[in-house]
Amino acid sequence: MKSSLDSRFRKKILTAAEIEFVQSSKNPVQTLWSFWACKETAYKIRKKHCTDVSFLPGRWEVCLAPPDKRYTDGEIAVSASQKVYLRLFFNDDYIHCIGTDEFAMRGNIICGVAPMPEPKDGNGHEASSYVRSIVAQKLGEFLSVNPADIEIKRKKVNGELQPPRIAAGVARSGIDISMSHDGRFVAYAFLS
Numbered sequence: 001m002k003s004s005l006d007s008r009f010r011k012k013i014l015t016a017a018e019i020e021f022v023q024s025s026k027n028p029v030q031t032l033w034s035f036w037a038c039k040e041t042a043y044k045i046r047k048k049h050c051t052d053v054s055f056l057p058g059r060w061e062v063c064l065a066p067p068d069k070r071y072t073d074g075e076i077a078v079s080a081s082q083k084v085y086l087r088l089f090f091n092d093d094y095i096h097c098i099g100t101d102e103f104a105m106r107g108n109i110i111c112g113v114a115p116m117p118e119p120k121d122g123n124g125h126e127a128s129s130y131v132r133s134i135v136a137q138k139l140g141e142f143l144s145v146n147p148a149d150i151e152i153k154r155k156k157v158n159g160e161l162q163p164p165r166i167a168a169g170v171a172r173s174g175i176d177i178s179m180s181h182d183g184r185f186v187a188y189a190f191l192s
Contacts, residue, residue, distance in 0.1 A: 046078055046084070
C-alpha cells in the first residue's frame, strides 16, 4: 500500500478530480484502491471485446454514486461511445468491483468474495484452483449441473492469457465469467 502514498503513482492512475477526491476522503487508501479496482474492471471488460486495447487508467474517470450499506454503483466512460457500468463492494477487509458494458445487465451479475481457507497441516490452497472450485460450485447451482462436470479454461493467444471460459459440453458454456484472487481473498462474477 506504500505506493498509494506516492503522488507520482496517483498522477499516473487517477484523473485530477479523482486525486482531489482521494486527498479529501476519510479513508484515502481505500478510496484510491476503489478507483483502481473500477478502472481494472473496465479494462478487463474492454479487453474481452478488443484484445489490443491499452490500459490507460489516468484517462478514465470513475463516477460513483453515494454508497448504500453493501455497495455503490458507478460508471466509466472508456471512449466517446462506450461506458462500463460498475458495482463496487468494499469493507475493511477487501474491495471488489464487478461491471458490464450493458447497463441493464448490471443487476444480472452473480458474484461473491470468499476468504482463502486456513492451511491445514502446513498445506495451503492454491488461490487459482480454489476460486475455480468456488465458481464451478456456484455455476453448478445456477445451471443445475454437477460442478464436477464444469471445466474452466483459459486459452493463450500470442502468449497472453485470455479471459476464462467454461469448456464446451456444459449447457450455456458461453457464460461470461470472471475470477480473481489477492491476498487472503478470492472473488468471482458471472452473468445470469
